[in-house]
Amino acid sequence: MTFEGGCYCGAVRYLAEGEPVMKGQCHCRECQYISGGAPQMFIVMPIAAFRYTKGTPKAYKRADLEHPVTREFCAECGTHLVTRRPDMPIVIMKVGTLDDPRQFGAPKMAIFTCDKQSFHQIPDGVPTFERMPVH
Secondary structure, three states: HHHEEEEEOOEEEEEOOOOOEEEEOOOOOOHHHHHHOOEEEEEEHHHHHEEEOOOOOEEEEOOOOOOOOOEOOOOOOEEEEEEEEOOOOOEEEEEEHHHOHHHHHOOEEEEHHHHHHHHHOOOOOOOOOOOOOOO
């Protein structure tokens, strides 16, 4: 599969090619802050399958956390594009930034449901995990 996307203003663009590692929705408080209150829909891709094709995003990670993730976003419009974990060679793409969000299909799991709000919806039959699933 080929996934293309970018930020709201068009200053930053990306391309990802290959099969997703995972598709899901995250209910953690951090994702709620960034989304404005909703869970984040995401597609996980191998790091080697992802690249920026236009512009350079700004990166942010919290200094007060032991193992912070890096969140990459457009410095112009603020669109959160991807998250990177220091412990995994993956890129977590935000579905709303895809040119064609229909490529997402549906989540295969819901994670960090320990932080789920009463107004968040999880589709019937989707496996749920209070935190990250353990393999």
